[in-house]
Structures are given as structure tokens and as C-alpha cells.
Amino acid sequence: MPNLALPDAPQRPSLDSPAFTVNVTRVEVSVLVHDSDGKPVTGLRADDFEVLEEGVAQTVRSFIPFTHPAKGLALPEPTLPPVTGASPPITIPSPASNYFAAESRVFALILDDLHVDVRRTEVARAAARRLVSQLEPSDLLLVVTTSSTDSTGFFTRDHRYATRMIDTFTGRRLLDKTMYAKRYRDNHTDNERLDHYQRLCERLQSVSLALREISGRRKTLVLLSEGSSYGAGMSDMEVRIPSARGTDRVNAGSGSLRLMNDVLAAAAVGNVAIYPLNPNGLDVPDADLIQVSGLQAPVSAGEYSDILLEARQSREMARDLATLTGGVSLMDTNDPLGGIDRVLQDASTHYVLAYEPERALKANEYRSIEIRVKRKGVRVLARRGYRAAGAPPTPPLKIPGSLTAGLRRLLSGVLPEDGLPIGVEAVPVAKTGRNTTMAVIVEIDGTRVGQRTSDGILELEQGVLTVNESGKAANGTRRLVTLRPTAGQWTVLAASSLRSVWAVDLAPGRHQLRVAALQSGSSRGGSVYLEIVVPKDPYWPTGFLVASRFLSIVPTPFIDPRLSRWTDLAPTTARVFPKGDVLSVTAPHDPEKGPAHARLVLPDGRTAWEGPSQPLEGTNAVRFVVPLDEAVNVSALVVTTSHGTQRLPVGIIAPEN
Incomplete structure (x- = not known):
């Protein structure tokens, strides 16, 4: 179904096309503060924080400490115990309310089926179910996929549709390029791989832009994905990629791709923290090699190096999404369910600060942000900077003129x-x-x-x-x-x-x-x-x-x-x-x-x-x-x-x- 909560997906530009920019007059940053044991630090005040933009101290205009009372938001209607039996009666849903809107946590979940191997489908489903099962009735959730326009449609407290989406989710990731060539004796998937990467970037950008209207709380985006080598991180690696037109080829620094820059710009405008979670965990590509070994000539040392490089690039793309947006990378863990627990913890205890830059942001300008806390022995996690969004604001919903x-x-x-x-x-x-x-x-x-x-x-x-x-x-x-x-x-x-x-x-x-x-x-x-x-x-x-x-x-x-x-x-x-x-x-x-x-x-x-x-x-x-x-x-x-x-x-x- 069309995604009602999201702006239209931006048109795919060529990699060297200019980006649309908008003026930034207020910058909001969500901040995690942990002690030496990794536990959230509560009770901080506005004057405990220092905010620097490009090394210059900024005046904090608003400060919101957010602590979600775990299991403390009892809805004002009774809850029945579960019914057992072959055909239990249908329970009438509780009335909707806005009683706990201020305490609501906000989550977006991107099911990146285009970058999850089919063999990791059930692991990805389990992680997604873990997130939904631990949400409280007041929490809001949006779920989208990368291969289609399937979506919950709205930020919603009704998680039944999200559960149905998760239950039908199936990974569709292509084999790594080298292994694909070994199995099928060709390497004509470059355009398809770029298309998959562009779709992922579009979803990340659209969800981030949809979230920018929400203020005063941490906005958490969980990305269930094994990553894409086309967005291979902010390292100095050079990768050869086909252009979006599918004809010529260009050399581009992997961290300077227009698509990734637009994603990061949108995440900054939306103050979105991205948590990429890899269903493959710590596994290396050897498991994939089993699929192609013996079918064609053995994999050479050079080819194996290429395979490892592509896997590293995919992980680096996802890691950098986390690092540069103030999220946490969950790419290198064999405990995806524990990763979901970390997502929920961070969304439950944090601080939201806002300031107003003294000078207007120039086109394509990037500004660094540094958050400091005047307390010893704490660790601060926040996004590192921002630029103007690479897409225009979402058109307002067309509402009949009969309403004031x-x-x-x-x-x-x-x-x-x-x-x-x-x-x-x-x-x-x-x-x-x-x-x-x-x-x-x-x-x-x-x-x-x-x-x-x-x-x-x-x-x-x-x-x-x-x-x-x-x-x-x-x-x-x-x-x-x-x-x-x-x-x-x-x-x-x-x-x-x-x-x-x-x-x-x-x-x-x-x-x-x-x-x-x-x-x-x-x-x-x-x-x-x-x-x-x-x-x-x-x-x-x-x-x-x-x-x-x-x-x-x-x-x-x-x-x-x-x-x-x-x-x-x-x-x-x-x-x-x-x-x-x-x-x-x-x-x-x-x-x-x-x-x-x-x-x-x-x-x-x-x-x-x-x-x-x-x-x-x-x-x-x-x-x-x-x-x-x-x-x-x-x-x-x-x-x-x-x-x-x-x-x-x-x-x-x-x-x-």
C-alpha cells in the first residue's frame, strides 16, 4: 500500500546532480549519556551540557530530559488475561487515546529485504518481532520495506499490521558480485545492485524526512540489513560504480556519494538515530562460498580478497550510518535480540537539546557538532554534524477548507x-x-x-x-x-x-x-x-x-x-x-x-x-x-x-x- 506517513520518494538523481537544500534555523540533537558501566545517566540539567558547532559554543534554547517509565504507563482500561483454546473469542480493541503522547517513544523499522540473504530471513524476523513485542501501548511505530511500497502506512500504536508485514518478510539479497560471477559465469548485475542501493537510500531518506516534524524526543530508526557495498562507508576506499544512467562508469570516493550524503542530511534534519542490525552477525563470507565451490573453477586468492572487501564495505556503510547519526552499530554481534534491547534502552533515557545557528547554512555546507557534559567518567553519544536536507519539505496534507x-x-x-x-x-x-x-x-x-x-x-x-x-x-x-x-x-x-x-x-x-x-x-x-x-x-x-x-x-x-x-x-x-x-x-x-x-x-x-x-x-x-x-x-x-x-x-x- 502507499505510505501515507512518508513524503514521496525523491526522484533518483544522477550521482553528480545538485541536491535541493533548505535553510536550517533550528538544530535539535538527541544525546545519550552513559556511565562507565554503560548505564544511562539521569538527572542532568541544561547547564551540565556544552554544545559546540564548528568549535564555537552555542546557546541551548530548549532542553528536554526524557525518561520513559518502564511498564509504568497503565492505560485507563482493564486488560483481560489471555484466552486459551482452539478458537478463542476476538477481544475488542481498547479505545484509542492521546493520554500518553508526551511519553511515547517513536520507532521506525526498515525491513531491508533487498540486502538480507534469504537464509537469514528468520533471524531478521525474530529481531523485528522482538522490537514489536516489547513496545508498550503508548509507543508509535512505522514499518517499511525496501523492495516495495509496503508499509504500516502511519506511525501507529496498532502493531497488528506491522506483525503481518514481519511474518511475510523474506530476504532477497543478491550474491556478492564475485560469487555471482563464479556461479553464473557473468557479472551483469551492476545496475540491479545500484537499484537496490538506491531504494535503500530512498527509504532511509523518506523515513527521516517524515520524522522531522516530531520534536522533543529521540527518533529511532532500526535498519534490518546486511548493508550494501555501494555505500561503503566514510573510509578513503575508492570503488568503481556504474552511473545511475547505467552506461558509463565513474571513480568516486565511497564516502562522497550523493545518495549517501542525502541520507545523512535527511537524518540530521530529522534528528534520527539509525541502528543498523545485521542478521548475519559475525559470520564471514565463507558460508556463501559453500554455495559456489565446486560449481566452477576454485576461488582464487585475489577473488577471495575481493569477496572479503565487498563484505567489509557493506558493513562499513551500515556502521557509518550509525556513527554519523548518533545511533549504535549492531552489525558486529551474534545477539540480534540483545541489540533490540539496546535500541529500546536508548530510546527510553536520553536528552534532547536544541539551538539556533547564528549564521545561515550555505548550500552543501557541512557543520560539525560536539556535545560535552560537565561530569567526569561519562560517555556521550550524539550525532556529529548536519547539512541541509537533500529534498524539499513534505507537502502538507490537503485538508478541506471547512476546518479552521x-x-x-x-x-x-x-x-x-x-x-x-x-x-x-x-x-x-x-x-x-x-x-x-x-x-x-x-x-x-x-x-x-x-x-x-x-x-x-x-x-x-x-x-x-x-x-x-x-x-x-x-x-x-x-x-x-x-x-x-x-x-x-x-x-x-x-x-x-x-x-x-x-x-x-x-x-x-x-x-x-x-x-x-x-x-x-x-x-x-x-x-x-x-x-x-x-x-x-x-x-x-x-x-x-x-x-x-x-x-x-x-x-x-x-x-x-x-x-x-x-x-x-x-x-x-x-x-x-x-x-x-x-x-x-x-x-x-x-x-x-x-x-x-x-x-x-x-x-x-x-x-x-x-x-x-x-x-x-x-x-x-x-x-x-x-x-x-x-x-x-x-x-x-x-x-x-x-x-x-x-x-x-x-x-x-x-x-x-
């Missing part, structure tokens, strides 16, 4: 913003032709908007936008909510949330639903990005509309009238309710396929409640009325309809005596 400038800013970013905490859930309720109508429940944290204003008026702008697989924005809708709550209503609002319920029509395919809210009279604004996959099958299990009688008191300025047939109470994103509450649960169901039923299951497997469904006239849906009289703690609402069996985590809190 403030909402456009919140809805057009790469990542959501957390200035106003919001929870969002999208549930399909109807199928009309090819399109599916989604009920979109939006709840804004009342502790932020429930503080009484001086004039007693609460005014909020809310906006909804969808982005499809082609990167096209649609469904841009704005609502202005103006309320004059009574004293009692202010109290309720401050203790709960402000709710609105939208209806959005989506065609089959993969979409990102974006929701934003902006409080008038203040700078508080927030946004949530939620991924939705709408299949072509009109019958698909995707969730329930859940309404709570207790939470019916939550202020709800508007509910789209198209949803009135499916719910008599305003649905909620909540997963925790007081004991004694009554839930109204609406689920899609085809009555011709038999009855539907539901039960509330306790953690020990016992059933606290079980009951039949009530048909909703004029719809293919049923309703369950679920009393929460007996269950306490985390229970599971298990609903069986014509779409299968699904379960919803339900937290039940007993009132204090």
Missing part, C-alpha cells in the same frame, strides 16, 4: 497531540452499498475542560477527518460547541468528560480516522489518530456500542441523528463502571442465522450474568441489557452473534463503604 486553521494543524501532523486528553472509539453500525457507517465516540477529559471559565461559557471546536490508503483526506467536518453549564453541571463535567458522537461513512480499505478538539480562549488542543480497516465483506466482527446508565449524566452536546436507531443512550468509550450500573450493549447480528446471547464472565471462569438479546427494529442489530450487580474487578462481557464470539474487558468498581 487550528483544527487543520491538529489534524495534519505526523503524530497526534496531547494538549487536551481525548479518548476515541469507532464502531460500525450500518452498511449502505459499499460504504460502512461508523459511530465515532469522542470523550474529552473533563479535568481539563471542566474548570469554570470567568464568563461561565465553555466553547470547543471539534473536527473529524479521514485519510485513505492513497493519502487523500476526506470527511472533514467541524462542529462548534458552546455551553453555559450550571454550577452542578460544571461539577459533573470536571469529574467526567465531554462527549460527542459522530457518524462517518467509509469505503472498504484502510483508513486513519483523525479527531481533534480545541478549547476556545486557550491554547489547549489535542488530537487522536485511529486506524480502521473496512473489509468488503458486509458481515464483520468489529465491536459493540456500549452505553452506561450511570454515565448517561456525562454532558453530551450532540449525537449524530443517524445513530438514533442503534442506541437509546449515548455510547461511551469507558471500560470501567460502578457496581450496580446497567449497560446497554448494541451488536450487529443477522437474525436469520440464529439467536444471539451474551454473558458476563468472572476472572475465575464463572458466569455472573447471562441473558438473551432484544432485536432492534429496522436494523441488523440486537441489544443486551447487562446489569453489573454481582461482578467485581475485571470481568469479560462475552457476546456471541452471527459475526462470531467477541469479548469486551469490563472493569467493575464496588463503592466504598
Whole structure:
């Protein structure tokens, strides 16, 4: 699928073509500080750092110490234990939120299948799975491949699509040039090798440029690759390469290639730290030689030297990507899983400094950066310099003019913003032709908007936008909510949330639903990005509309009238309710396929409640009325309809005596 989060891949220039440059007015650097035992050093302040550009001290304009609280970001909804058995029920995903956007770690993963040998496929998959399995619900991930446009499409917290990409990943690396010639009696792969190298550079550059809009945190790019000899490091080796036109040949210093310079420039602008990880570990090319030995003439000493040189060049290309971007090379280890652990550690404890250069950057100028810490016995790791990006800024997302400038800013970013905490859930309720109508429940944290204003008026702008697989924005809708709550209503609002319920029509395919809210009279604004996959099958299990009688008191300025047939109470994103509450649960169901039923299951497997469904006239849906009289703690609402069996985590809190 097209990569919605990335700018278009830059057109491939000839190796001697000029690069597009942009002015650099602010330089951001992420810094790792470790003690003599290699452990992160925390508690440093801005005045503990010195920043030098070209040897000249710079004034630090912003300083952000980042420490990710390991396993400390508990989401505000209960989590059920795993279900065992041949056909476990589908668990309804938790509502999306931006509650922990400031604590989110940001990762990009490039699956460089063009430079991973097919025999190392499973090692690469294991390392990629390790990364995904250790991410927390708040972490954001983008995955791309080099051989195609396959991508997760967005920086996302939904890691299921990334896992599917990893499971289908297969290495496609060509044999080293000398060994290819020994096996096939020719050496006509130069153009193909250059094409593979260019594709890798394009992915590195595009991902880095996509990340440049994000500030205030370390941006980690994990490159699963065995490297390419065309980007053979910043040594003084000279390599002969075909030109991009595929005709003449040129001699070029391996560290001065235009493609690699553009990658490093983009990584510097994006403040991206690259962690290349080699699935081949410390193995030498001897294993590859086994494939060709005995098929043709024996490998001569000179040919073996060429093979070793090409392998060294491939590793040096990847090592230099790490060194020059402030990342860590994981090319020389037989423990790729341990390498992933290092990636996560570095992303969890670091500092982000920013300064403003005193003079403008000239075209193709490179400026060195040195970071010092005024503390003995520590090791500092940061990128060594920067130049202007070799590509223009990413064109802004084309958003309908019906949305105001403030909402456009919140809805057009790469990542959501957390200035106003919001929870969002999208549930399909109807199928009309090819399109599916989604009920979109939006709840804004009342502790932020429930503080009484001086004039007693609460005014909020809310906006909804969808982005499809082609990167096209649609469904841009704005609502202005103006309320004059009574004293009692202010109290309720401050203790709960402000709710609105939208209806959005989506065609089959993969979409990102974006929701934003902006409080008038203040700078508080927030946004949530939620991924939705709408299949072509009109019958698909995707969730329930859940309404709570207790939470019916939550202020709800508007509910789209198209949803009135499916719910008599305003649905909620909540997963925790007081004991004694009554839930109204609406689920899609085809009555011709038999009855539907539901039960509330306790953690020990016992059933606290079980009951039949009530048909909703004029719809293919049923309703369950679920009393929460007996269950306490985390229970599971298990609903069986014509779409299968699904379960919803339900937290039940007993009132204090």
C-alpha cells in the first residue's frame, strides 16, 4: 500500500546532480549519556551540557530530559488475561487515546529485504518481532520495506499490521558480485545492485524526512540489513560504480556519494538515530562460498580478497550510518535480540537539546557538532554534524477548507497531540452499498475542560477527518460547541468528560480516522489518530456500542441523528463502571442465522450474568441489557452473534463503604 506517513520518494538523481537544500534555523540533537558501566545517566540539567558547532559554543534554547517509565504507563482500561483454546473469542480493541503522547517513544523499522540473504530471513524476523513485542501501548511505530511500497502506512500504536508485514518478510539479497560471477559465469548485475542501493537510500531518506516534524524526543530508526557495498562507508576506499544512467562508469570516493550524503542530511534534519542490525552477525563470507565451490573453477586468492572487501564495505556503510547519526552499530554481534534491547534502552533515557545557528547554512555546507557534559567518567553519544536536507519539505496534507486553521494543524501532523486528553472509539453500525457507517465516540477529559471559565461559557471546536490508503483526506467536518453549564453541571463535567458522537461513512480499505478538539480562549488542543480497516465483506466482527446508565449524566452536546436507531443512550468509550450500573450493549447480528446471547464472565471462569438479546427494529442489530450487580474487578462481557464470539474487558468498581 502507499505510505501515507512518508513524503514521496525523491526522484533518483544522477550521482553528480545538485541536491535541493533548505535553510536550517533550528538544530535539535538527541544525546545519550552513559556511565562507565554503560548505564544511562539521569538527572542532568541544561547547564551540565556544552554544545559546540564548528568549535564555537552555542546557546541551548530548549532542553528536554526524557525518561520513559518502564511498564509504568497503565492505560485507563482493564486488560483481560489471555484466552486459551482452539478458537478463542476476538477481544475488542481498547479505545484509542492521546493520554500518553508526551511519553511515547517513536520507532521506525526498515525491513531491508533487498540486502538480507534469504537464509537469514528468520533471524531478521525474530529481531523485528522482538522490537514489536516489547513496545508498550503508548509507543508509535512505522514499518517499511525496501523492495516495495509496503508499509504500516502511519506511525501507529496498532502493531497488528506491522506483525503481518514481519511474518511475510523474506530476504532477497543478491550474491556478492564475485560469487555471482563464479556461479553464473557473468557479472551483469551492476545496475540491479545500484537499484537496490538506491531504494535503500530512498527509504532511509523518506523515513527521516517524515520524522522531522516530531520534536522533543529521540527518533529511532532500526535498519534490518546486511548493508550494501555501494555505500561503503566514510573510509578513503575508492570503488568503481556504474552511473545511475547505467552506461558509463565513474571513480568516486565511497564516502562522497550523493545518495549517501542525502541520507545523512535527511537524518540530521530529522534528528534520527539509525541502528543498523545485521542478521548475519559475525559470520564471514565463507558460508556463501559453500554455495559456489565446486560449481566452477576454485576461488582464487585475489577473488577471495575481493569477496572479503565487498563484505567489509557493506558493513562499513551500515556502521557509518550509525556513527554519523548518533545511533549504535549492531552489525558486529551474534545477539540480534540483545541489540533490540539496546535500541529500546536508548530510546527510553536520553536528552534532547536544541539551538539556533547564528549564521545561515550555505548550500552543501557541512557543520560539525560536539556535545560535552560537565561530569567526569561519562560517555556521550550524539550525532556529529548536519547539512541541509537533500529534498524539499513534505507537502502538507490537503485538508478541506471547512476546518479552521487550528483544527487543520491538529489534524495534519505526523503524530497526534496531547494538549487536551481525548479518548476515541469507532464502531460500525450500518452498511449502505459499499460504504460502512461508523459511530465515532469522542470523550474529552473533563479535568481539563471542566474548570469554570470567568464568563461561565465553555466553547470547543471539534473536527473529524479521514485519510485513505492513497493519502487523500476526506470527511472533514467541524462542529462548534458552546455551553453555559450550571454550577452542578460544571461539577459533573470536571469529574467526567465531554462527549460527542459522530457518524462517518467509509469505503472498504484502510483508513486513519483523525479527531481533534480545541478549547476556545486557550491554547489547549489535542488530537487522536485511529486506524480502521473496512473489509468488503458486509458481515464483520468489529465491536459493540456500549452505553452506561450511570454515565448517561456525562454532558453530551450532540449525537449524530443517524445513530438514533442503534442506541437509546449515548455510547461511551469507558471500560470501567460502578457496581450496580446497567449497560446497554448494541451488536450487529443477522437474525436469520440464529439467536444471539451474551454473558458476563468472572476472572475465575464463572458466569455472573447471562441473558438473551432484544432485536432492534429496522436494523441488523440486537441489544443486551447487562446489569453489573454481582461482578467485581475485571470481568469479560462475552457476546456471541452471527459475526462470531467477541469479548469486551469490563472493569467493575464496588463503592466504598
